[in-house]
Amino acid sequence: MDQRGYEVLGPTIHDSAISYGPIHAIEDLPEGWTSEQGPGSYRLKRRTDGALFGYATGPKSLKNFLHPSEIKLFTAERTNGTFRILSNDGLAPRRAFLGVRACELAAAGVQDRVLIEDRFKDPIYSQRRAGSIVIAVNCSDPSSVCFCTSMGTGPRAKAGYDLALTEVIDGGTHEFLVEVGSETGADLLAGTEYSEASEELRRKSDEVTARAERSIQRQFENAGVAELLKENFDHPRWDDVASRCLACGNCTMVCPTCFCVTVEDMSDVTGDHAERWRKWDSCFALGFSYIHYGSVRLSTKSRYRQWLTHKLSYWHDQFGESGCVGCGRCIAWCPAGIDLTEEVAALRAAAPAEKTNGGGE
Amino acid sequence: MKHKHRIGVFKFASCDGCQLSLLDLEDELVALAGAVDIAFFPEMSSNMRSGPYEIGLVEGSVTTHQDAARIHQIRKQCQNLVAIGACATAGGIQALRNWSDTQQWVNQVYAHPEYIQTLSMSTPISGHVPVDFELRGCPVNKYQLLELVSAALAGRKPNIPTYSVCVECKRRGNICIAVAEGVGCLGPATQAGCGALCPTYSRGCYGCFGPAESASSTILAELLIAQGHPSDEVVRAFRSYNACAWPFRQAAEGKGLT
Numbered sequence: 001m002d003q004r005g006y007e008v009l010g011p012t013i014h015d016s017a018i019s020y021g022p023i024h025a026i027e028d029l030p031e032g033w034t035s036e037q038g039p040g041s042y043r044l045k046r047r048t049d050g051a052l053f054g055y056a057t058g059p060k061s062l063k064n065f066l067h068p069s070e071i072k073l074f075t076a077e078r079t080n081g082t083f084r085i086l087s088n089d090g091l092a093p094r095r096a097f098l099g100v101r102a103c104e105l106a107a108a109g110v111q112d113r114v115l116i117e118d119r120f121k122d123p124i125y126s127q128r129r130a131g132s133i134v135i136a137v138n139c140s141d142p143s144s145v146c147f148c149t150s151m152g153t154g155p156r157a158k159a160g161y162d163l164a165l166t167e168v169i170d171g172g173t174h175e176f177l178v179e180v181g182s183e184t185g186a187d188l189l190a191g192t193e194y195s196e197a198s199e200e201l202r203r204k205s206d207e208v209t210a211r212a213e214r215s216i217q218r219q220f221e222n223a224g225v226a227e228l229l230k231e232n233f234d235h236p237r238w239d240d241v242a243s244r245c246l247a248c249g250n251c252t253m254v255c256p257t258c259f260c261v262t263v264e265d266m267s268d269v270t271g272d273h274a275e276r277w278r279k280w281d282s283c284f285a286l287g288f289s290y291i292h293y294g295s296v297r298l299s300t301k302s303r304y305r306q307w308l309t310h311k312l313s314y315w316h317d318q319f320g321e322s323g324c325v326g327c328g329r330c331i332a333w334c335p336a337g338i339d340l341t342e343e344v345a346a347l348r349a350a351a352p353a354e355k356t357n358g359g360g361e
Numbered sequence: 362m363k364h365k366h367r368i369g370v371f372k373f374a375s376c377d378g379c380q381l382s383l384l385d386l387e388d389e390l391v392a393l394a395g396a397v398d399i400a401f402f403p404e405m406s407s408n409m410r411s412g413p414y415e416i417g418l419v420e421g422s423v424t425t426h427q428d429a430a431r432i433h434q435i436r437k438q439c440q441n442l443v444a445i446g447a448c449a450t451a452g453g454i455q456a457l458r459n460w461s462d463t464q465q466w467v468n469q470v471y472a473h474p475e476y477i478q479t480l481s482m483s484t485p486i487s488g489h490v491p492v493d494f495e496l497r498g499c500p501v502n503k504y505q506l507l508e509l510v511s512a513a514l515a516g517r518k519p520n521i522p523t524y525s526v527c528v529e530c531k532r533r534g535n536i537c538i539a540v541a542e543g544v545g546c547l548g549p550a551t552q553a554g555c556g557a558l559c560p561t562y563s564r565g566c567y568g569c570f571g572p573a574e575s576a577s578s579t580i581l582a583e584l585l586i587a588q589g590h591p592s593d594e595v596v597r598a599f600r601s602y603n604a605c606a607w608p609f610r611q612a613a614e615g616k617g618l619t
Contacts, residue, residue: 042540059537069532070532247577248573268511284524285522335527335537
């Protein structure tokens with residue numbers, strides 16, 4: 001990868017989580033580590049085996065690299081009364097992502113629909129996406145916040161990768177099954193030592209996925225949720241969740257599909273140098289809905305409702321699919337441990353009663 | 362010659378750290394000095410020229426009768442009055458007196474308390490005169506201060522966000538220490554502006570920039586206690602540089618300590 005000019009980013013132990021970082025050698029991988037996750041909680045834990053990819057996703061996703069959190073769009077300079085705009089023509093970084101999970105591939109697909117395939121094409125995202133290699137590793141150890149099976153996005157990667165690995169540890173053997181997803185992938189594989197996979201290895205690889213599937217406890221009833229949310233705009237549950245929500249925006253920052261940005265213009269003290277920056281924004285920020293005369297969504301209630309309803313309902317109208325891939329990051333990385341699957345279940349459970357109470361109107 | 366904005370820098374009860382932020386702008390100071398006329402800044406120059414000023418930067422809180430009168434005089438001289446720092450925007454750490462018997466403290470601390478004349482409360486500038494902008498922080502972020510001056514010169518709105526520290530913390534690529542390590546962190550309820558300085562170095566946010574726009578301090582206080590942080594520690598966390606900022610005050614008082 002280095003020879004091909006790619007920076008390899010993969011799972012590393014960074015501070016107190018397994019997160020994307022530079023990979024130069026196998027020693028950089030989190031061998032023998034996993035994570036234990038729950039609402040508002042993430043802890044690194046030791047494994048009893050030497051698995052290199054035996055963890056569930058951390059807080060960062062491909063979004064952190066393909067849709068950068070802060071990027072300068074252009075610089076403007078004033079000299080002798082004239083004014084020039086200097087565009088950012090720096091090359092997009094070429095990166096190979098190692099250890100990408102099926103849910104993350106699904107999330108990148110959702111971002112593709114928004115940032116490439118919709119009416120507007122974002123050149124920053126497009127270039128970074130096109131310049132990326134994806135080496136997926138099928139998930140073997142989902143955490144308690146995962147619900148990819150409910151969203152149909154995992155745990156096994158079906159498409160969107162150049163290579164997909166399955167890590168198979170069985171007794172004394174530690175093997176990887178490789179599946180080729182693209183010409184680039186085939187090309188990469190050709191440069192390595194490998195042998196044809198045995199039937200037994202293929203079967204064991206399927207078992208890894210089957211075990212991962214069985215271990216996922218969290219259920220989310222996706223069918224009908226788009227309508228459910230639209231019909232329950234005034235549900236009392238929104239007040240309940242607003243009493244727990246900090247409106248800090250962490251859920252939107254860690255969500256691998258949340259794409260909203262703000263644009264800030266700044267000029268320096270001389271007035272001769274100006275810059276335009278694009279930064280991740282959050283619908284939990286008051287300024288997000290700021291129009292003339294003030295912000296539209298003043299209450300935390302209205303902001304949480306906007307986030308959840310856009311993610312699970314209006315996203316269908318806008319982009320033809322759900323904005324949620326079931327990765328569970330918004331559950332684990334919410335400091336207050338707010339669990340969207342629980343919130344939707346509460347809306348669903350109480351919905352018929354609400355309708356009865358308000359019946360006939 | 363083009364008219365330069367005249368700037369006045371005024372001190373009230375404070376440690377001087379915020380006004381020093383101007384002089385800490387080492388790489389930008391020459392450009393700043395060229396772009397504006399720093400007409401009154403006793404900490405920088407003994408050449409102190411009288412008003413009016415286009416921009417008045419006021420540091421510190423009001424703690425004496427004299428200062429309560431002086432701020433009105435300064436307000437009259439400043440087209441735009443900006444309160445800078447936690448003292449000027451919330452009363453500062455010295456506002457802890459607001460929960461105590463100030464005279465008793467004076468008697469305990471000073472050998473000759475009869476020489477000390479002070480108000481019983483430490484109050485922000487906005488408690489006395491209308492303020493055009495409040496720049497938060499203990500101390501302020503010098504780049505936010507520069508942004509404020511630059512924006513004023515360009516006649517544009519300054520980019521000073523009021524959302525939580527979490528937003529800039531995640532933009533910076535940090536792993537959440539509250540979630541991953543169980544560290545008590547005021548970031549979710551604190552206004553951005555410092556660049557998530559403490560969480561970047563694995564320390565919980567101290568709340569130097571005061572309450573974030575969403576005013577979720579009470580929810581955070583209850584959450585921290587539910588997570589096992591002792592309630593007296595939680596109260597002390599909210600009761601520091603911005604103790605008297607209303608949401609922080611509510612969060613601490615709600616825990617039964619007044």
